[in-house]
Amino acid sequence: MESGHSAEEVYGAVVAVAGYARSIYDRNVLDSIGDDVSLPMMFYDACFLVQYMLTCTDAGIAHMDPALRSFFDANNKDVYHDIMQLENQLPWLVVRAVMAFRPVPLKEFVASLRGCLQDRKDRHEKPFVMDDAFEPPHLLGLLRYYIVGRSDVKLPTLPETESMSFSVSAIELAEIGITLTASKTSELVYMGVNKKGNLFAELSLSPLSLDDTRASVLLNMAALELCVTPSFQDAEDEASAVCSYLLLLGMLEDREEDVHELRARRVLQRGGGLTNREALRFLTSVQGLRLGSRYVRIMEEIEDYKVNRRTRTKLHAFVYRNVKVIVAVISVIAALASIIGTIRSLKSQ
Template sequence: MEPAAWVPSNFQPVNWGMEPAAWSPGFPAESETESIEMYGSWIQSCIPNYSCGGQPLVEYYDPAAAAAAAAATQHYPLEKEAQDQSVEVVLYNMEMHCPNVSELQKVMNEFETDIDMIKEKMHRYPESIRDLGDQYTVPRTVAIGPYHHNRQQLKKAEQVKRVAAYHCIIESGRSELELYHEVASAANDVRRLYDKDVMQGIGYDDFQRMMFFDACFLVQYMIWLVDVSEEKADPWLRSFFYSNSDGIHHDVWLLENQLPWKVVKSVMKFSPVELDRFVDAWRDRLHDRKDLKGKPHFAWDDNYEPRHLLGLLRHYIVGRSRQNSRETDKDAADKLKSLSFSVGAIELAEMGITLRANETAELADMGLNNGIFFAELSLAPLSLNYARASRLVNMAALEMCYLTPTSVVTNIKDSAVCSYLVLLSMLVHREEDVHELRRKGILQGGSGLTNKQVIDLFPCFQSLPNGLCSTLTMQEIERYRMNRKSLIEGHAFWYRNKKSICTVFTTIVSVVSIVGTLIAILTKVKPLKAAP
């Protein structure tokens, strides 16, 4: 007989065609699967792995691999279906969220329209200006336009606006309906100039009423300011304007407190305002000296149409630049290796450049006048306090809203206020610089900011864009520095040591005088000794 196959004594063979064998001691299998796995592992360890040509002669049964293969075979169609569905979901989501070309075209058209209207719009403050604080950006007494209309502390002025409207109607000699229709028609045309997000919460009827009352208030205020000593306005209205003059003066200059000029003109057609006298009153308010003759001392520009009141006042305060009358020396500018945008008043004095307040008092009138040995930097004088600083800040904010890379290097007037403030901030590094500006008449008056307050305020202006006026002026200073190096070194030595030099010179003169006196005395004494 064939010898019986050897089987471990403690192993119970598995009958593949019958129910699984019961568990026996020595093989702690808890299930059929575990028994199969253990049996397969035992066979694999006991039978040699003969192979031919690198291929095993016996292919052992691996229960774990078989179970995994079976599971994969069983679930593959479901997984594939799920993957296909997830791909479809991703594609669907991509299709839903993919930008539509027509929508992008619409946004682009709106963006281009906003850029085209950049000088007409009623702007909001740039963030850099808003960071300066509420004292430069928030109205104190009256809201003009929609941006600050709902502030609780400004509600008192709403009643005054209705009084102003009553007087505009009476002065016009027309019916209230006719005047209101004139303003409402203009209001419909300018609604698009305000911020869209703000206008979404204001209905057309409410906006028309707002424009009507605000324009009447503004016109009555302008009439009062021109004839402040006369009694044309209602006494109660005049009393309100006078007692709240500081707050109203502050508010009408704010960038976010403006009315489109078209709306203001619709009221002025029935209640005329002497605009030249009104503007002249504001030009004087930047300085402590007043013109007692009462006649405007500037040329009125009939061709200029302002966007709003702030634009009107800025136009005549900026004035004309001396650099408008001469072409920019591009060849000379190209020769400059570098350009410093930091120079103090004392540093200019050491270079032989003195400061002078110009006679026009126009902000754009700045520049360097070269002499044979020295030069003179001319700037508009300024009586600086917080009220005037606020007006300058808001004019600069207006410029920042419509400056473009082209206008900032081609149009002098578009950035004149920024240029003026940037140049002043360059000149002020320390209290000695402020003292030098006061000594030369650039900063005037004793009732404004102290030297320390000026030092604290002016660094805020260094973030403003460098306008063409200040850039051209700094180019002139740099050319002066390059062309007169030897003269500047000699003058700097004199400026830094002039006190010591004067002391030495005075001492020498004194010694020479004393020696001369002694020589004269000795000269007179010798003949007396020689006499018998």
């Protein structure tokens, strides 16, 4: 009704692309499903998905039947969870066939969900630009593209080192003077070690507010990366950014206290639905993921930082480990100095 076209006309557009759409699926699965089942299923799924996308836009909500809008409002979390699962994806050309009759302002829709991993937004984050050349495979692929972002920074080549660790704890980073910080952008690809002067550096990661739905979205985006990119090291950093992001978060956490530290550093935003124990269980469970290229790059940056600042990092580590003793000694020395000064003052009188 909203499109001004009959259901038969829209259905015909779906049928026109259904042959190619069927070829995308696993043949062993679809051989047992005839057109009489698969075509209506694609049609209904595409109409439902387009209708959901419209609920994320101002114009879509304004023209929506109140009962339908109420349904989406009441079930939004469950619907969003389901449409972001990799196994539920519908080929984008089928969705696009329906959108030809009921257009969706894609930029507004993407903007409404691009920051879905954070509760709090940075007002100063630059507005994103739609890439007209990008053709998504499906909805999950579309949103992953803009959640990850595109890095326009040319990273310098790092010198080779004799050895390199592929894991380091948050305590080890703190000992050598690398602190965790939340980046100013929600785009996951912007992660790395930024040097601050000669003695300190920051490991910057996009902030995350973790609940069950966001954990599921991250896992499904990581699964998509694993499915479509045979070798992360031969692809752009964006191709494995979610895997790199999850591996870095998991690497930094061994105990619930580490989760608390990430919250204190605002890398994990407070208010997320998972407790510290639940967040620790989730992030340590993904450590079997394939090493993403940006993850490997950050390990190289940490090793380069240690090699080029060997004396300073050792000094910082010594101070970090013995700070209480050092403070106590300084306090004793200050007290002794005060007593000696008082004695000298009395003698001079």
